[in-house]
Structure formats: C-alpha cells, structure tokens
Amino acid sequence: MKKLLFIYNPHAGRGQIRGKLAEILNAFTRAGCLCTAYPTQAPGDAARAARELAPGFDRVACCGGDGTLHEVVEGLMELPEGSRPPVGYLPAGTTNDYARNLKLPKGMEEMAALAASGEPRPVDIGRLGEKWFIYVAAFGLFTDVAYNTPQSFKNTFGHLAYVMKGASELGNLKGYSLRVEHDEGVLEGEYLYGMVSNTVSVGGVLGLPSDEVVLDDGLLELVLVERPRSVAQLNATILALAKQEYNAESGVVGLHSSRFRIACAEKVPFTLDGEFGGEYAETEIAAVNTPVRIVYGK
Secondary structure, three states, X not given: OEEEEEEEOOOOOOOHHHHOHHHHHHHHHHOOEEEEEEEOOOOOHHHHHHHHHHHHOOEEEEEEOHHHHHHHHHHHOOOOHHHOOOEEEEEOOOOOOHHHHOOOOOOHHHHHHHHXXXXXXXXXXXXXXXXXXXXXXXXXXXXXXXXXXXXXXXXXXXXHHHHHHHHOOOOOOOOEEEEEEXXXXXXXXXXXXXXXXXXXXXXXXXXXXXXXXXXXXXOEEEEEEEOOOOHHHHHHHHHHHHHOOOOHHHOEEEEEEOEEEEEEEEEEEEEEOOEEEEEEXXXXXXXXXXXXXXXXXX
C-alpha cells in the first residue's frame, strides 16, 4: 500500500474542502493509498510539513490555493532531489492559476483520485536569489493584491476581490526604471509591471500564449509592461495584453530565457506565487530544470 501525505489548507477559497474531506480521503483509499492528513495551521506550515514529513511518504497531495502549492514545493526543495516525492494538486483557492497548466478534472473526488494514482511529470522551478517559486515572480501594479487582500474578503467575493482591490490603485501608476539582462540581450526602460513566469495564466488572465509555454523546457517567460505616456498608449497596451500580442508598439514585451538579471536604482518589491517575496535593487531569476514532479491530467 502506498503512503500518501495529504497537506490541505482548511480556509482556502470558501473553505470548500471542509465539506469534501470524506470523499477526498475515500478516493485516496480506493486508489490504494494509506493516507495521513495534515491541515495547515498558519502561513508557512505547509512548507514545514513537506520538509519534515514528505521523505517518509511515496506521494504528497496538497489542497488549497496556489500559495499552498508554493509552500509544499518550497519545503520539498529543501530536501535532496532523491527524497522528493511526486506531488498531486487539488486546487481550492480563489484564482488557481497553476492548475490551468495541469488539465485537471473538475470534481474534488476526481482530482483526488488523479493526485493519488496519476502519472507525475517533471516541471521547472524558478529561483529568485535564494527563494523558490513554482509559477510566477512579479513586480509592479497590482502585485500586492493577493497578499494584501484579506482571506475573508477573497472568500466572500472570489476572483472579483482581486479586480476590486486592484482598481482602487489605478490613480497611482508607479513605474520602475530597469535594466533587464536575458539570454539574448538587454532591455532598458520604465516599466509599470513585470513578471517572470512558468504558467499559461497569472491572475486568471495574464501570460504568454499557451502554445508558447512548456513547463519542463528549462526556460521562463518574461512579460514587461511599459509605463504608458498617453491614453492612446494605455489603450494599445490593454489591447495587446487582451490579445496576447506583444511588441514594441504596444508597450508590452514578451520573451523566453533561462535566466534574468534585473537591476534598478531603487528597491523593487516582488511577489512569489502571490505572496510577498522581498525587495531587491538587483536580483537574478533563473529556471531550475525539472527538480520536482507534479501529476498532470489528460
């Protein structure tokens, strides 16, 4: 019988897992797993549980938002590569960006069965300085929305909470003057928003076209949005983001690279998978090729 560690955030999303726990555990058992369930108690607890408990298990399944998955992977990355069990993900958060990459089934019971018995595939992990992220490192406009929006507000209003909180900040469009080195050259300019990602979706909408994103190719994707100088440029930028058509005329840059070095005259606050990741005047972001295996759907 396989041993499965189930790490879940009982407060994620609208607390939906609390009414589904019995069917999730039943699905794990039917898949031939002896399950140990661990409800997280505070921020950082999922990382600690993964780090301390995972080596004794054949597989880890986690349920919560992208922040829960981030913590589990963060904990696993502190272990030797041979001691990292594969991970199954049951998304139950507000936005669930990373789940859009995995083609998971719809129901909790079906996702649990897949998490327990599905075939894991390697995925790249991003590294910013000494910190890890699984799908995005971002700075600029709206990037503090996820970690500054109270959980109760997100539970009540769902995805609309991000939009509402973000819209209140539109009057203060702060840009950063950056120098960005990548595999093919250098970019310089004043940017309103930037992200380095390994996902087809950020915030439910933003990202490079899905046919350009490969989770295990050793590359990360960069999107930079220039600070608009006019209403016309702002409209062009919004249209480019909506159509995912990035070029110099639109004020949006999109490219692929295995590493980036980002420098600014002032410290730039970053979010990592929706959580505050520190402030840096200069930092390096790199893809770490296939260090973790995650279960995909069909």
